[in-house]
Amino acid sequence: MPPRLTAVTQGHRVTTLELFFDLVFVYAITQTVQLMSDRLDLLGLGQGVMVVAVLWWSWCSYAWLGTTVRADEGLARFAMLGAMAVMFLVALAIPEAFGDFPGGLHAPLLFASCYLLVRVLHLAAYLGAAREDAALRSVVLRSTAPGLCGALILAGAAFTTGGVQLALWVVALLIDYVGVRAAGARGWQVPAPAHFAERFGLIVIVALGESIVAIGVGIGTLPISWPVVLTAVCGLVLAASMWWVYFDVVAKLAERRLAAATGLERVRLATDSYTYLHLPLITGIVLVALGMKKALLYVADRDHHGPAEALHGLPLWALAGGLALYLVTLSALRRRNQGTWNVQRLVVAGLLLAGAPLLELVPAAVLVVVVTGVMVGLISFERVRFGERRRTMLTAGQ
Template sequence: MGEKASVTPLELFFDLVFVFALTRVTDWMADDPSVESLVRGALILTVLWWTWVGYAWLGNVAKADEGILRVGMFVATAGVFVGAITIPEAFDDLPGGLYGPVVFAVCYFVVRAVHIALFWVVAREDPMLRRQVARFLPSMLAGTILLLVASETEGWVQTLLWVAALLGDYLGTVLSGTDWRLASASHFAERHGLIIIVALGESVVSIGIGVAALPISWPIIIASALGLTVVAALWWAYFDVTSLLAEHELASAVGERQIRLARGCYSFLHLPMVIGIIMLSLGLKKVLLYVGGGEEHSLSDPIYGVPLAALYGGTALYLLAHVWFKWYAMHELSRARIAVAVVLLAVTPLVASIPALATLAVLAVVLVAMVGWETHRYAELRHHVRHGDHPSGSRGDGGHPPAGHDGHPAT
């Protein structure tokens, strides 16, 4: 693959299955919005993310729609799809049929095993990469075994075994080394940008599903517009400037630093962004249901408890993950986004007593104010970054883009 490679249609097809999987997670949590379901939902999202990440790296080294990789991608897609169908039974088996937790764990193993096998084939002429794949293998096996063990338990023991499986997998990845390959920084950044779009798309779907069976009304129209405003603000926060700056940093890095940036900024730090968006989706779905009068609710009813925590807390998590992403890539701190995240967490108890529509309006106003302030505050730098008319020689701070008036780049 060349440096300017783009995402292939087969990779986009693979991502479509993740749209379905994310929808299943949101629906499953919405059926029983408890703290336990939020924790378990986040664990399921992490498992799904870890399967997706492997193929993002694989598709960056070799074209995903050529030769044996095409066949392997279809097999992996089938594994993810069956796993997505099994999400409601990932922890607790439903009566009849196969034992759900085991099926989910087996699907995870199949998708990961195909990934390892395909990477081994791709690395046949690269001994260093093959050694890297071999060092990575134990963490994958350990994670799968722990998930299989977890399928035979229940309650918090089962949840803790899931946590152990995922921690082992992540720590194993960190400890296995940095001898991976990155053929195209633009492809890698585009791939992760598209998965953010997929997650944001789930938020839009949740807005529609929340009122699908209810008659249209002015409150529903207003709430839908506010929900789309929130989603648009999160899109703006990622794609307007920061994603471009991060991609530039990734492309300009070389050797081990580039691999560390790709792993830290994208493989690791995009996960909390996705989890935050899906938690937001849960909150949006409940708000629209309340506003539309579903489930014996009325327009004046407040949204509180877990759905409110998901709505505001998910947004705060997304913003904080975004701040960390930018810090890891460029060592620049987005103070405004930290402040907004803190404000959202602080006002959560206060908005629990006002109507759900007003709660959503407060969130939309805060996010629009943040985006508007950043756009105005860093207008000149934003123009330079988006239109590419600043010469590389003007980067006089050791590789970072020209700073704003207070020394900080646009967010």
Template sequence: MDTPRRVRLQATSDRSSVSPLELFFDLVFVFALTGVTGLIADDTSARSLIRGLLAMAVVWWCWIGYAWLGNVIRADEGFARVSLFFAMGAMFVVAVTIPEAFDDLPGGLPGPVVFAVGYFFVRLMHVVTFWLASAGDPQLRGQILRFVPSMATGTVLLLVASQLSGAAQTAMWVAALVGDYLGTLVGGEGWRLNSPSHFAERHGLIVIIALGESIVSIGVGVTHLPVSWPIIVGAMLGLAVSGLLWWAYFDTTTLAAERALAAATGERQIRLARGGYSFLHLPIVVGVVLLSVGLKKVLNYAGDDSHHSLTDPLHGLPLVALLAGPAVYLLGLAAFKAYVTGTMGAVNLLRISTAVVLLALIPVAGRLPALAALGLLAAVLLTLVSYETIRYAAHREQIRHGESPA
């Protein structure tokens, strides 16, 4: 890639790995996920769930832009490094403002306006850096020009939403996201993907980060409580659930998808990257966020004997989130693998069936003690992962090691 010497942009090679600076940038995303989880968990109502999902969609689209950018130019070289640090600062402002993204708290700056302005600067740095990276590449520069209107529209609508409240505000948020997402979807396939392995690795790491946030939620739920056996049992069950979801993604799915992405070429490769990773990883991460809401409440029930008994069941949004979160994760995972590899497969059908079972078990779990409901979730996921590992051992061996077992 030839770029002006003064900006010193270095192209990402086909064998590049995720840089430490990109991982540093992702730490801000962790904090944003924590903010989204808190926004949902602090007011367990349908309104808070909708707002949390909208904020999650905005934060995700900010992150996605830099995943694509880092696949075209190295994030830790020259102007790109400076740009990423500026974007990180703006992203941190967005994350800090998530609790006030819809309702401004008394005193200080207007939260919804600060959120929208922070979002604008995150996207602005992305477009400016991509514009510099496209020097000498008319097709990529044309793609960026087609992308700018949807980005600008989303930002303007969020600023308008900051002046509204209630249903009108929510509708404006939805319009901003629809415009931004659809604009990217119909804007063409003129983007660049220099390294499929880097792209797959970056998204895999963000799944790990999201799962890590679910583990953080376990601890956050009991930080003010003395350690007890119910807390230890709940923490181990929560860790097991996160670990089983990790297994479902990383054991074979990510390997098969990465190979299919690397095998594709031209516009088809761009479509697979955009659809499978940019779009279909969103429900995967949303599923983990919902799980985090449920885990936080379960551990609070298990340890806070002054307000809850060990026999108390979960109810309302925390109950739904505890089981629906992993269900959404499995559905997103199945859709991702089917889209990128081009085949549904028996494993995907099994995961879809497990997701349906989890949703059907919500009324049952609502009659169980909170810890027992978490244990039920862990048992279902353990059954799924164990069956997959044993029943499809030969297929798993072939994907992981490139040869069938002797």
């Protein structure tokens, strides 16, 4: 290991610089929710999901770097701070990522250029970390090439619009995501599984924080009434329930499974459970944030929405569908780590999707109460039905 880089060892925990780095993504997620909120159609939804995928891949790159070398020491510190500055520019450009506003810089090209620079900084830092490790250096080069190619396609997409532009984004990200998968696990290292799992748990907290921010943003400067208070509290309970179903058991067992694995098996688990399966998890949270933002607006804005007006269209499906996606992904995480599906969560996800048309018939405030009640009911059922199994599973490794 070069003297200006410090290798991560067993027992390493998340550094304050990594926490500081995550703050940029708080703003980026807020910008993404606003992007979808400003264009409530399938194209706008697709654009938002693509931005989430870009943000996720950028964040994951540095999460993996921080599990190889200490992020707060030597050259890695400057790479993290440099990437943080560039990602802030990416976040600033999100509202114009698919359509440049008159005047100023060409924002779609700025977005793509900054994403390319983020990947280049990551490559430089990782090559420094791998200077004495041929296997790591080889896999870094193999996995970075598709990312650079994808970033160049995004740059080309900056000069297109509409469906063609979105299709180019899809192609670029598929090349990046599939390319990393095709590069294989050999060469990657996860020397501190607790640190790795903690990093991903913290980014889930960041995303859940955005769902709470969306409640306040949805209200804005509108007057607070009792329906607003009730809906806002229910929104907070909904966010807390999403925290519960992830951190109460799933996160702990995933970390334990990762720590028990060794070598290539650990790397494959880290890639599957965290790098790939946490993407739909974060996407689900972002969609819920979009739905909550619009629901609170309907409840608070009495000049444009009546007290009995229902949330409809894309915001409703974002709320119900995002929550369903979140639950399905949690079940998939259990399948990857324990070999079985979480049936009750799949059932609840199906009920949310099947019941979405009926939820268009109730006032927005009632919708939030119902969805929150479903999540609280799921947690209560699991605590009663599987309480003993939960205690056994959580104490088995102690």
